[in-house]
Amino acid sequence: AQTVTQSQPEMSVQEAETVTLSCTYDTSESNYYLFWYKQPPSRQMILVIRQEAYKQQNATENRFSVNFQKAAKSFSLKISDSQLGDTAMYFCAFILDGQNFVFGPGTRLSVLP
Amino acid sequence: DGGITQSPKYLFRKEGQNVTLSCEQNLNHDAMYWYRQDPGQGLRLIYYSQIVNDFQKGDIAEGYSVSREKKESFPLTVTSAQKNPTALYLCASIDDRENEQFFGPGTRLTVL
Numbered sequence: 612a613q614t615v616t617q618s619q620p621e622m623s624v625q626e627a628e629t630v631t632l633s634c635t636y637d638t639s640e641s642n643y644y645l646f647w648y649k650q651p652p653s654r655q656m657i658l659v660i661r662q663e664a665y666k667q668q669n670a671t672e673n674r675f676s677v678n679f680q681k682a683a684k685s686f687s688l689k690i691s692d693s694q695l696g697d698t699a700m701y702f703c704a705f706i707l708d709g710q711n712f713v714f715g716p717g718t719r720l721s722v723l724p
Numbered sequence: 725d726g727g728i729t730q731s732p733k734y735l736f737r738k739e740g741q742n743v744t745l746s747c748e749q750n751l752n753h754d755a756m757y758w759y760r761q762d763p764g765q766g767l768r769l770i771y772y773s774q775i776v777n778d779f780q781k782g783d784i785a786e787g788y789s790v791s792r793e794k795k796e797s798f799p800l801t802v803t804s805a806q807k808n809p810t811a812l813y814l815c816a817s818i819d820d821r822e823n824e825q826f827f828g829p830g831t832r833l834t835v836l
Contacts, residue, residue: 644823654812656827702766706823712757716766 613638615703615715623721624693631678632688632718634703641665644706645679647688650717651699659701662686693722726751728828730815735833737802737809745800745831747815755818756798757825760784760811767814773798802833810835 615636624630636645647659662670662679669677674694678687686705690697703715728749737743749756755774759767769782773792787806792798802809815828 646824648827654830654832656814656816658824658826661822661824704825706818706825711769711772712767712825714767717764719764 613705613707613713615705615713617701617703617715617718619718620716621719621721623723624690625723626693626695628693629689629691630693630720632690632701632703632720634686634688634715636684636686636703636705636713636715638684638705638707640707645677645686646704646706646712647675647677647686648702648704648714649697649699650702651696656702660688690720695722695724698722728815728817728826730813730828730831732831733829735831737833737835739835740804742801742803743833745802745813745815745833747798747800747828748796749798749815749817749826749828750796751817751819751826752795753817753819753826754795755820756792757816757818758782758788758790758798758800759814759816761814761830762811770800770813808835809833 643664645662649657649659660672660675674691676689700717702717704712706712731746757772758770768784771790773779789801813831816825818825
């Protein structure tokens with residue numbers, strides 16, 4: 612079975628500090644895509660960053676970067692210079708063969724002033 | 725602007741009633757999805773459709789039904805057989821080229 616685990620149900624970080632959210636997944640496939648989605652209190656799911664499994668280079672998107680360890684099946688998200696607007700639920704997910712997404716249970720991040 | 729719209733934003737249902745949630749997209753995506761999200765939980769797949777006039781059950785399809793008569797539209801009906809339907813319902817579609825999933829703003833259903 613394909614699964615995604617996020618071991619941190621809740622986290623908090625001081626404004627301007629750095630925080631890392633962990634994600635591990637399980638799949639026997641070799642070609643897939645990994646994602647981090649953000650869901651703020653408005654409930655709108657927003658794509659934060661994506662990583663193609665065949666690419667070794669870690670993806671970055673402004674203050675957001677990932678540490679992708681394919682052999683360990685680990686895909687952590689680092690948020691630098693945290694801002695109050697980063698407060699949200701963060702979901703790790705992957706997609707196989709362009710069809711179905713598998714989502715983790717989410718990590719609730721609170722950025723404290 | 726391209727995107728996914730869901731209506732209504734809030735919906736209240738009496739026990740024993742069927743209700744239909746609307747989902748429309750103008751992104752020209754073939755695949756569309758319905759997820760259920762309970763408070764503080766992740767997303768669970770209800771139904772998905774890869775192409776018009778075809779759809780597949782997800783992990784929690786019991787008590788739900790869908791149709792896909794047009795590429796742009798993928799309505800979800802919550803039937804009276806769904807005993808605990810209070811949740812947030814999210815509709816999504818996939819850009820096949822980028823393998824990126826786009827989401828609508830959700831419909832929050834409450835059973836009175």
